Amino acid sequence: MSPLDNALLAIERACGSGSVIRDESLREGYAGDESETTPCIPEAVVRASSTEEVSQVMRAAFEHGVPVTPRGGGTGRVGGAVPVRGGIVLTFERMASIKHIDRNELTTRVQPGVITGELKRTVEEDLLYYPPDPNSRDSCAIGGNLATNAGGPRAFKYGVTREYVLGMEVVLADGTVLQLGHETKKGVTGYDLTALVVGSEGTLGIVTEATLRLIPKPEATVTLLACFSGLDEVAPAVQTLLSQGHVPSCIELLDSEAIRIVRPEAGLTIPDETKAILLVELDGEAGRLDGDLEVCGNALTDLGALEVLVAQTSGERDRLWASRRELSHSLRRQAKNKLSEDVVVPRTKMADLLRTCAELSDENELVIPTYGHAGDGNLHVNFLWDDPDQKRKVDDAVKRLFERVIELRGTLSGEHGIGVLKAPYLPMEQSLALIDLQQRIKDVFDPKHILNPGKIFPADAKRFHGVC
Amino acid sequence: MSPLDNALLAIERACGSGSVIRDESLREGYAGDESETTPCIPEAVVRASSTEEVSQVMRAAFEHGVPVTPRGGGTGRVGGAVPVRGGIVLTFERMASIKHIDRNELTTRVQPGVITGELKRTVEEDLLYYPPDPNSRDSCAIGGNLATNAGGPRAFKYGVTREYVLGMEVVLADGTVLQLGHETKKGVTGYDLTALVVGSEGTLGIVTEATLRLIPKPEATVTLLACFSGLDEVAPAVQTLLSQGHVPSCIELLDSEAIRIVRPEAGLTIPDETKAILLVELDGEAGRLDGDLEVCGNALTDLGALEVLVAQTSGERDRLWASRRELSHSLRRQAKNKLSEDVVVPRTKMADLLRTCAELSDENELVIPTYGHAGDGNLHVNFLWDDPDQKRKVDDAVKRLFERVIELRGTLSGEHGIGVLKAPYLPMEQSLALIDLQQRIKDVFDPKHILNPGKIFPADAKRFHGVC
Numbered sequence: 001m002s003p004l005d006n007a008l009l010a011i012e013r014a015c016g017s018g019s020v021i022r023d024e025s026l027r028e029g030y031a032g033d034e035s036e037t038t039p040c041i042p043e044a045v046v047r048a049s050s051t052e053e054v055s056q057v058m059r060a061a062f063e064h065g066v067p068v069t070p071r072g073g074g075t076g077r078v079g080g081a082v083p084v085r086g087g088i089v090l091t092f093e094r095m096a097s098i099k100h101i102d103r104n105e106l107t108t109r110v111q112p113g114v115i116t117g118e119l120k121r122t123v124e125e126d127l128l129y130y131p132p133d134p135n136s137r138d139s140c141a142i143g144g145n146l147a148t149n150a151g152g153p154r155a156f157k158y159g160v161t162r163e164y165v166l167g168m169e170v171v172l173a174d175g176t177v178l179q180l181g182h183e184t185k186k187g188v189t190g191y192d193l194t195a196l197v198v199g200s201e202g203t204l205g206i207v208t209e210a211t212l213r214l215i216p217k218p219e220a221t222v223t224l225l226a227c228f229s230g231l232d233e234v235a236p237a238v239q240t241l242l243s244q245g246h247v248p249s250c251i252e253l254l255d256s257e258a259i260r261i262v263r264p265e266a267g268l269t270i271p272d273e274t275k276a277i278l279l280v281e282l283d284g285e286a287g288r289l290d291g292d293l294e295v296c297g298n299a300l301t302d303l304g305a306l307e308v309l310v311a312q313t314s315g316e317r318d319r320l321w322a323s324r325r326e327l328s329h330s331l332r333r334q335a336k337n338k339l340s341e342d343v344v345v346p347r348t349k350m351a352d353l354l355r356t357c358a359e360l361s362d363e364n365e366l367v368i369p370t371y372g373h374a375g376d377g378n379l380h381v382n383f384l385w386d387d388p389d390q391k392r393k394v395d396d397a398v399k400r401l402f403e404r405v406i407e408l409r410g411t412l413s414g415e416h417g418i419g420v421l422k423a424p425y426l427p428m429e430q431s432l433a434l435i436d437l438q439q440r441i442k443d444v445f446d447p448k449h450i451l452n453p454g455k456i457f458p459a460d461a462k463r464f465h466g467v468c
Numbered sequence: 469m470s471p472l473d474n475a476l477l478a479i480e481r482a483c484g485s486g487s488v489i490r491d492e493s494l495r496e497g498y499a500g501d502e503s504e505t506t507p508c509i510p511e512a513v514v515r516a517s518s519t520e521e522v523s524q525v526m527r528a529a530f531e532h533g534v535p536v537t538p539r540g541g542g543t544g545r546v547g548g549a550v551p552v553r554g555g556i557v558l559t560f561e562r563m564a565s566i567k568h569i570d571r572n573e574l575t576t577r578v579q580p581g582v583i584t585g586e587l588k589r590t591v592e593e594d595l596l597y598y599p600p601d602p603n604s605r606d607s608c609a610i611g612g613n614l615a616t617n618a619g620g621p622r623a624f625k626y627g628v629t630r631e632y633v634l635g636m637e638v639v640l641a642d643g644t645v646l647q648l649g650h651e652t653k654k655g656v657t658g659y660d661l662t663a664l665v666v667g668s669e670g671t672l673g674i675v676t677e678a679t680l681r682l683i684p685k686p687e688a689t690v691t692l693l694a695c696f697s698g699l700d701e702v703a704p705a706v707q708t709l710l711s712q713g714h715v716p717s718c719i720e721l722l723d724s725e726a727i728r729i730v731r732p733e734a735g736l737t738i739p740d741e742t743k744a745i746l747l748v749e750l751d752g753e754a755g756r757l758d759g760d761l762e763v764c765g766n767a768l769t770d771l772g773a774l775e776v777l778v779a780q781t782s783g784e785r786d787r788l789w790a791s792r793r794e795l796s797h798s799l800r801r802q803a804k805n806k807l808s809e810d811v812v813v814p815r816t817k818m819a820d821l822l823r824t825c826a827e828l829s830d831e832n833e834l835v836i837p838t839y840g841h842a843g844d845g846n847l848h849v850n851f852l853w854d855d856p857d858q859k860r861k862v863d864d865a866v867k868r869l870f871e872r873v874i875e876l877r878g879t880l881s882g883e884h885g886i887g888v889l890k891a892p893y894l895p896m897e898q899s900l901a902l903i904d905l906q907q908r909i910k911d912v913f914d915p916k917h918i919l920n921p922g923k924i925f926p927a928d929a930k931r932f933h934g935v936c
Contacts, residue, residue, distance in 0.1 A: 104707060104816045149656045160654060162663070163631060178902050184812040186628060186846050186882035188617045188667050189890075189897055190924060191906050195630070195663030199656050216713055239572060245684055288756070344652040348572045378654050414654035422657075429657055434646050437912070438659050444908045456658060 003064035004087065008044055010063070011088075014056035021045040030071060030089040034136070036339055037079025037420050042069065042089040049094040051169060051177060051208040057090060058206070059175030067453050070202040072112065072144025075136035077340050078419030080147065080201045084454040092143055095208065098122055106214045107166065107183065112143025112207050116150075129217040131158030134415070135325055146207050149199030151415040153250035153281075153324075156375035160415075162198045164213045170197055170205035173446035183211055196441075201417050202452040204445040218283035221249070222293045223317045226305040227274040231255055231358070234276045235351035237303040238374045241280075242347075246296055250375060252279040252324060255354070257369035261330050266323035271306045278305075278374065279324060324371075328380075331369055335384035339394060339421075341401060345410035347377040356404045357381055360397045366390070368397070378414035402428055418456045426458050471532035472511055472555065478531070479514055479556075482524035489513040498539060498557040502604070504807055505547025505888045510537065510557040517562040519637060519645060519676040525558060526674070527643030535921050538670040540580065540612025543604035545808050546887030548615065548669045552922040560611055563676065566590055574682045575634065575651065580611025580675050584618075597685040599626030602883070603793055614675050617667030619883040621718035621749075621792075624843035628883075630666045632681045638665055638673035641914035651679055664909075669885050670920040672913040686751035689717070690761045691785045694773040695742040699723055699826070702744045703819035705771040706842045709748075710815075714764055718843060720747040720792060723822070725837035729798050734791035739774045746773075746842065747792060792839075796848075799837055803852035807862060807889075809869060813878035815845040824872045825849055828865045834858070836865070846882035870896055886924045894926050 001009070012020050021027060022044050032039030048054045061068045067087030074081055083089050096113030103126055110119060117137040120130050133152035134140055140150070146168070151160045167181030181187065181194035197204050228234050238251055254262065254277040263270075270277070278300070282292050297308045311317040323330075332338050345353045354370065357379075361368040372379040381401060383394045402412055402425055412422055412429050426435060439457055442449075469477070480488050489495060490512050500507030516522045529536045535555030542549055551557050560581030568577040571594055578587060585605040588598050601620035602608055608618070614636070619628045635649030649655065649662035665672050696702050706719055722730065722745040731738075738745070746768070750760050765776045779785040791798075800806045813821045822838065825847075829836040840847040849869060851862045870880055870893055880890055880897050894903060907925055910917075 102816075104711065105814050149660070151654055155654065159631075162660070163627075172905075176901050178899065178905065180902070182812070182879045183877045184814055184845055184879055184882070186619055186623065186812050186841075186844050187879040188881050188883060188885050189879055189894065190886065190903070191672075191909060192617070192630070192663050192667050193902075193906070195660050199660050204659075216715075243572065247684075344650070344654050346573050346652055348570075373654075376654050377652055409651045411650045411652055411655040411657055413656050414652070415656060417656050418658065426657065431646065433644050434648070434661075435658070437640075437646065438661070440912045441659060441909060444905070444912060 004043055004066050007060040007064040007066040010060035011046055011057050014060070015046070015048065015053045019047050019049070019053070021047070030091070031082070033074050033076040033079060033081045035077045035079050035421060036337060037082045040083050040086065042083040043086050045089045045091060047091050047094050051171065054090070054171045054206055054208050055175040055177050057088070058171050058173060061088060061450050062174045062448060065448055065450060067450050069452050070143065070147070070206050072141035072147065073115065073136065073139045075140040076144065076148065076419060077342070077416040078421040080417055080419035080452070080455060081144070082420060084420060090206065092141060099209070101126060101128070103128065108212050108214055110142050110210055110212060112141060112146070112210070114142045116140050116142055116145055123214055124217055127217045128214040130164065130212060130214055132161045132164060135328055142210065143207055146198050146210060147200065147202045148415065148417045151373070151378070153252050153373055156251060156373060157247060157249040162195055165194055165198055165210055166213055167211040168194055168197065168207050169209040170207050172205050173448065173451045181211070185213065199417070201419060201455050203442055203455055204451065220286040220289050221281060221283040221317070222289050223311040223320055224280040224293065224297055224300065225309040225311070225320060226278045226280065226300040227270045227307045228276040228278070228304060229273050229306055231276045231354050232351065233304045234278060234374070235354060237278065237300065238350070239348060240303055241299055242375065244299060246299065248296070248375065249281045249283045250373065252372065253277070253374035253379070254279070254371045255369060257367060258327060258371040261334060261369060262323045262327050265326065265330060266319065270309070274306060279320065327371060331382050331384060335367070336386045337384065339383040339398065341381045341398060342372070342378065342414050342416045343381060343401065343405045343410055343412060344376065344378040344414035345405055345408040347375070349408040349410065350374065350377050350379070352408055353379060353405065356401065360400060364393045364397050366393060366397055376414065377410070420455060423456060423458050426456070472534050475528040475532040475534040476512055478528035479525050482528070483514070483516065483521045487515050487517070487521070489515070498559065499550070501542050501544040501547060501549045503545045503547050503889060504805060505550045508551050508554065510551040511554050513557045513559060515559050515562050519639065522558070522639045522674055522676050523643040523645050525556070526639050526641060529556060529918050530642045530916060533916055533918060535918050537920050538611065538615070538674050540609035540615065541583065541604065541607045543608040544612065544616065544887060545810070545884040546889040548885055548887035548920070548923060549612070550888060552888060558674065560609065567677070569594060569596070571596065576680050576682055578610050578678055578680060580609060580614070580678070582610045584608050584610055584613055591682055592685055595685045596682040598632065598680060598682055600629045600632060603796055610678065611675055614666050614678060615668065615670045616883065616885045619841070619846070621720050621841055624719060624841060625715060625717040630663055633662055633666055633678055634681055635679040636662055636665065636675050637677040638675050640673050641916065641919045649679070653681065667885070669887060669923050671910055671923055672919065674919070688754040688757050689749060689751040689785070690757050691779040691788055692748040692761065692765055692768065693777040693779070693788060694746045694748065694768040695738045695775045696744040696746070696772060697741050697774055699744045699822050700819065701772045702746060702842070703822060705746065705768065706818070707816060708771055709764070709767055710843065712767060714767065716764070716843065717749045717751045718841065720840065721745070721842035721847070722747070722839045723837060725835060726795060726839040729802060729837060730791045730795050733794065733798060734787065738777070742774060747788065795839060799850050799852060803835070804854045805852065807851040807866065809849045809866060810840070810846065810882050810884045811849060811869065811873045811878055811880060812844065812846040812882035813873055813876040815843070817876040817878065818842065818845050818847070820876055821847060821873065824869065828868060832861045832865050834861060834865055844882065845878070888923060891924060891926050894924070
């Protein structure tokens with residue numbers, strides 16, 4: 001028997017035969033994610049039902065040296081959940097409970113398979129709020145959010161996933177179960193391994209439960225849509241708005257290509273000459289929000305907006321947001337291929353970044369719709385192409401984009417992580433000494449390199465490129 | 469020549485002879501901190517002037533296997549800066565510049581020797597705000613704040629140090645200089661080593677520069693002081709206040725012993741029957757704060773406060789806070805010995821924790837003034853004693869306190885860290901597997917164990933107990 005067969009036999013014995021899927025037609029569904037990463041069909045899919053089962057899976061995988069790729073909702077943008085070295089994909093559909101909501105402590109305990117949007121809706125019924133809101137919230141899972149340290153539009157006001165994780169239960173590569181962090185808001189005993197595991201893309205350990213911090217649900221929310229006649233006006237407008245002391249819950253930017261694509265679906269009546277949109281949301285106390293809305297709307301007009309629309313009803317707001325949320329999928333329908341980058345630059349450099357995107361589009365005759373979280377300087381730069389021959393042009397343009405981002409003292413990824421697709425570019429941002437240090441930390445957690453192998457680190461990525 | 473002499477020779481060559489202090493009368497000043505840890509006079513004190521010099525110091529120390537204990541303001545409460553294995557104390561008086569404040573990006577770049585209070589005052593001149601406010605802010609340094617992940621009263625609303633660190637430059641044990649993290653608010657490239665180094669008590673690397681996030685300075689601040697006739701009423705009052713949606717910038721608790729000590733110095737006119745005080749601060753927009761103050765004051769009265777005083781002027785507020793800030797030193801003057809614990813429990817368990825403190829006081833005939841950050845369930849439990857024979861009683865009481873804290877699902881330290889004093893207790897909270905994992909991470913960063921050795925880990929603590 002092969003090492004894999006031995007491992008699966010041990011897993012079936014521990015978790016029951018129904019937990020292991022070997023049927024190829026079913027395994028195919030676990031081969032890819034929502035990125036251009038080449039899908040790889042895993043040799044088996046294991047559905048764990050408990051921490052103890054995850055531990056048994058890892059013990060067997062460790063003993064027999066079988067790769068294990070943990071998978072949340074499969075909505076990743078860099079191939080993080082793609083099993084590039086085969087082996088087992090470990091899924092959490094059976095570990096999808098919100099185990100506890102504590103209204104007094106403002107915490108919740110959740111399993112990794114919980115869909116983020118479901119968690120958000122559930123706690124909101126109790127007038128609580130879980131702020132992280134990745135675009136894929138209705139299909140991504142908390143486990144994946146922890147693995148990537150997910151953000152979203154409201155990270156501008158409320159911060160990213162890490163800031164809401166108090167503690168977690170993790171299973172290490174050898175099956176050891178550890179409790180990391182605290183149940184309290186503060187705690188400084190030992191190293192902050194919770195923060196280390198968050199964002200580690202499933203390469204250090206598997207989160208089997210997390211204690212998340214909640215906040216009181218904002219009483220009310222209002223949304224403004226400001227239309228601008230030029231992209232150049234937008235970055236200074238954002239800067240001025242914020243320096244005036246406004247604290248929106250988010251400030252989303254859409255460039256003209258993004259507007260062109262989203263416009264028919266959104267049914268928006270906006271001025272024809274609109275070349276950029278800022279979607280600004282304010283939340284807080286109901287009694288104060290009308291005043292804030294007026295002040296903010298006037299400020300946007302003063303900053304040169306052609307028109308400022310206010311979503312009057314929750315229906316209008318939902319429609320506005322639905323089109324923004326669907327933007328990524330709408331873009332995908334525009335061309336056969338789509339590469340979505342999520343670079344970040346210091347906010348004052350956003351105008352430079354937008355100019356770079358325009359130049360790359362002109363020079364390479366590529367369609368590069370850009371949108372994203374303007375308040376954080378975190379933009380989604382999308383490359384769309386049909387003709388496979390254009391791929392080289394796209395690769396060149398991506399590299400130039402990254403070079404410019406680094407020049408502007410930014411970072412290659414604000415939300416998606418590194419995964420497979422960005423691994424070759426990591427040395428553009430990080431020194432080899434820093435990458436080496438991270439790999440040595442990886443070795444401590446996962447000496448046999450069985451946990452989501454082939455991710456993050458360029459050496460690995462290179463070594464295993466083209467395996468599938 | 470001894471390894472130390474060799475190392476110092478190399479250091480003098482690299483940093484200049486004035487950088488190395490060998491005079492014993494001067495070295496004595498670097499032997500202890502503000503805790504009961506037995507002071508240890510280092511064999512040398514090195515004052516570095518630049519990152520390059522820190523790197524040279526570590527290269528020499530690494531080559532010759534000499535312990536290096538980095539030291540900030542020396543205000544620690546657990547012996548973190550005490551050179552328990554001798555060697556070199558590395559100080560940062562010469563690296564104390566605020567190198568840059570970016571009003572648009574809301575960031576600042578600082579060297580580790582900057583005094584926290586000075587940073588706070590400087591950025592406030594620009595209407596910016598650096599929220600972390602450890603009690604010792606006028607003498608502690610940012611480097612020490614990073615090492616302990618310092619908190620303070622306003623952590624309740626604004627979070628702890630880690631939440632304000634975007635990136636940092638660190639020197640590893642072997643002298644390697646690394647840039648960690650980002651200059652942008654978001655960034656998920658690779659592992660979050662910034663968060664790992666923050667709170668690592670100088671055992672993983674030496675921070676030589678940090679990029680910190682700032683926020684706009686709150687327009688105005690108001691302070692309320694609510695007097696209660698019993699300690700039992702306070703925990704429920706805090707809980708109810710917060711569940712009503714109030715978001716104070718802090719909620720500080722003082723028990724009757726703390727009040728007795730602080731009262732003469734504060735010149736407060738409060739009801740004689742006061743057994744507990746809540747100091748509640750609100751901040752925000754000036755125009756809205758009066759309304760908030762009234763609502764919050766009425767809520768405190770409804771929750772059973774004997775009297776609610778409002779600090780009408782900034783002078784009154786300063787006096788109120790000065791006495792709160794001096795409390796720790798006032799306590800120290802009450803007895804020959806003082807041990808200050810900083811346990812945290814879930815906020816809903818604070819009443820249980822306060823009862824435990826009262827029981828420990830009664831049963832052991834010990835004076836145990838308790839105060840702290842009630843909004844976070846983070847209390848400073850102080851043990852005061854004169855007679856050395858009482859030490860055993862204190863040790864027993866501390867152990868029972870910690871047992872109770874763990875039962876209540878709390879943590880042994882919310883702000884101070886582990887250092888020397890709490891190292892023997894770490895296994896009460898963390899499994900041996902977790903401690904072992906942390907030690908293996910330590911090995912990656914510092915294979916020769918020269919960086920602040922003898923801290924955090926109980927095995928080390930035991931092995932080197934009584935060296936001084």
